[in-house]
Amino acid sequence: MANTGKGLRRAVFVDGARIPFLKSGTGYKDLTSYDLARLALTALLNKTQLPGNEVDWVILGNVVANINTSNVAREAALAAGIPHRVPAVSLALACISANKAITNGVDLIRSGEADVVIAGGTESLTDIPIRFRKRFRQKLIESQRYRKPLDYLGFFKGLKASDFLPEIPAIAEFSTGRTMGQDCDRMAARLGVTREEQDVFAARSHQLAARATAEGFLAQEIWPTAVPPRFDLISADNGFRADSTAESLANLRPAFIKPYGTLTAGNSSFLTDGAGAVLLMSEEKAAALGYAPKAAIRSYAYTAQDPEEELLLGPAYSTPKVLAKAGLSLADIGVFEMHEAFAAQVVANLKCLDSDTFGREKLGLPGKVGEIPPDRLNAWGGSLSLGHPFGATGARLVTTTVNRMIHEDREFGLTTSCAAGAHGSAIILERLA
Secondary structure, rough: OOOOOOOOOOEEEEEEEEOOEEEEEOOOOOOOOOHHHOOOOOOOOHHHHHOHOOOOOOEEOOOOHHHHHHOOHHHHHOOOOOOOOOOOEEEOOOOOOHHHHHHHHHHHHHHHOOOOOEEEEOOOOOOOOEOHHHHHHHHHHOOOOOHHHHHHHHHHHOOOOOHHHOOOOEEEOOOOOOHHHHHHHHHHHHHHHHHHHHHHHHHHHHHHHHHHHHHHOHHHHHHEEOOOOOOEEEOOOOOOOOOOHHHOOOOEEEEOOOOOOOOEEEOOEEEEEEEEEEEEEEEEHHHHHHOOOOOEEEEEEEEEOOOOOOOOOOHHHHHHHHHHHHOOOHHHHEEEEOOOOEHHHHHHHHHHOOOOHHHHHEEEOOOOOOOOOHHEEOOOHHHHHHHEOOOOHHHHHHHHHHHHHHHHHEEEEEEEEEOOOOOEEEEEEEEEO
């Protein structure tokens, strides 16, 4: 569906809420993606005081699915008190899963299929599915047909010792066999992104996140969460390091391509558990229920590139596309939120957007898209410091964009992300509050 908004209802962003993003294996280590989603949905309902019976759809992104809750959106919605008549769907589009959940909700509202949509995402990278190897799985399935004790004597026939080893999911591209870190290291070398540039940007992210937390900016989007079984109250993200400097990060060793790579644990995002959600409505429904929306969704765009060489260049492709759809230029955007999978990825996309050669050869433009002013980019930190729960990051990005637009008195904000599979996403929001 074209999303220029012509002849369609306007979808508005009422508010967003997320639980604190925590390093995997820490505060949420005993919880699942279902638990985190339930907490985030409950947080949004409490924050907005929205009656559950007003919701028409729930859409959540989730990348590493738990087989027990394959449609985690449905299970979490029911647990959060949303009526059973409300349909809920889970979707996966790698790191832009929540972005896609949000824009799917926008389309439902614009087309008149829904008036109220809750969209977002959830991820537990502590609780990942670990499988037996395929040959052993086949034997287990075959064993369900066994009827006599003697049948089990043949169970181990044909199995090797290695068949009993577990399979742990890797964060790698199926099509290339490379991890995202390896791909980013290759891209950094190809595009001339230096180790120093990466460490400077990563340190900036951590310092800005620490400042935004200390000054209460992020408290606008974080809902303090009591975590079972002890029900200790967690009110802030725990991944940022206020004392990070480029000099301290320079001491870290390469993490992906050794010994000559430039990506390290310090300039890459870390495994994170978390969830977040946003409340979307039609403009008319928001007025009828007495809500004052913060922003309208002006336009959005998705792109797909070559996974061999352009895996992480989604923002460089999706940004000009969404600007053209919205009838805006880069200079019109007052707030930028770009997903920080790796510092090298952000720096590379900024270089591409400001490159005449890239604009002409890759985008078919007369020249470059333009330079994103550093002071307008990720001013409250980003995924490098706040964390990156794959299915939920887009909900944080959109919510932060809107809150920054209000705080900084800007008319337009743009959130953009890369994703596995060489996808890109960009969403433009227009301030209403």
